Amino acid sequence: MCPPIAALMLSLLVVAMTSAQDRPVASEMRVRKSVSALTAQERSDFVEAVLALKRARSPFDPSLTYYDQFVRWHKDRYICHPTDHGSAGPMLMVHAGPMFLPWHRELLRRFEDALRDVYGKNVTLPYWDWTDPESVNPDNPRAVFRDDFIGGNGDPAHEYAVTTGPFRKGVWQLAVHPEGGFWARSKSLHITRNLGNPYKALPTQADVDAALAADEYDLPPFDLTSDRARSFRNALEGEFAANTMACGDDGWMGPRPAPPGTPGTSTRVTLHNLVHPWVGGVVSSGEFRTARLGTMILSTSPNDPVFFLHHANVDRIWAIWQTRRPGKTYQPRSGQPGNNADSPMAPFGDVTPDAVEHITALGYRYQ
DSSP: OOOHHHHHHHHHHHHHHHHHHTSOOOSSOEEEOBGGGOOHHHHHHHHHHHHHHHHSBOSSOTTSBHHHHHHHHHHHTTBOOHHHHSTTOOOOOSSSSTTHHHHHHHHHHHHHHHHHHHHOSOOOOOBOOTTOGGGGOTTOTTOSSSTTTTOOOEEGGGTTEEOSSTTOTTTSOOOSOOOSTTTGGGOOSSOBOOTTSSOOOOOOHHHHHHHHTOOBSOOTTOSTTSOTTTBHHHHHHTBOTTEEEEEOTTSBEEEEEOOTTOTTOOOOBOHHHHHHHHHHOBOSSSOTTTSOBOGGGSTTGGGSTHHHHHHHHHHHHHHHHHHHSTTOOOSOSSSSTTSSTTOOOTTSTTOOGGGGSOHHHHTEEEO
16 A cells, blocks of 8 residues: 555546546647558567557556556446446447547547657657558568567467567566456467458558548448448448447446348458458468457557557548538537537547547648
8 A cells, every 4th residue: 555645645646637638639630641651760669659658557546567557448438337337328329320430539649648658758649551562561661460560460379479579478478358248258478360351352542531421420320331422430430230349247348240231231340440350360270250369459459559550540541531521520519418519428538539639739630
């Protein structure tokens, strides 16, 4: 137990950091660059900053590293115990719902701030443009999955654990693990990847263009069945409406088959929802619902640092859509308790979708 003064100082530190981050203020214009545009020094700085974040203690929960705090925040959005999201109030839908884009934008903003805090340099979060085939070409010195950056594919001889690069087995150990019937069987102490299995191809520019053509941020029923031709959020998230995200008997959100005849159901999976399984892959034989899954498919997907590069690209595409659709804003404005434009986004205090609407106001842009 901390001495009273030390405990008070720790409490004040946490409150101060929470308050500061709950009021996004632009003090400079950061430029987030494509991975392919990073210099060798920028690649090295990003890796070293992530490693420093893994060594630092979280100012919000001293039992976690600062990096693992972000994994925990993401995992906790899958909790759906009745005492948390039943009679106690509605569930914040940061996946398969309208909060998907603003919630992850705020997560990335805080992650970038944390990198700078612990590393002491003005690093910015790069984005991975997965429509560029060269981004995954192992012969390209600026590709993503190289030993000097994110590391390579998983090794079948090590149950598909990543054994190369700075986040390899034996160096980068996972401390926040998936829970719930669908996720827990894929627990691993190491990042696991099986690139391109079962999905063979990454999204294309045509897929991005189709999403950008949607003319509304989101539409009722504000889930995976929203009309992707008009709901930009659902098109970019990548729908896959043959599945729904539903609360299981174990109290965790997970994919469930949509009821037969559900309007708008399809087996198409695109964009954001395609990249996660392309990276993580299936790491054991068997039908998808019973197989062990790679790290990037799980509720704890931020355990793999490529998560943040992937979501930076998602955020970039949203920013492009916003530029092309002036006046079009977050929906729903009201009528969806817990998921409206003025609804606080847990665990980020009073930060709402409206508060993160414009990236320039948050102090960054994309190159």
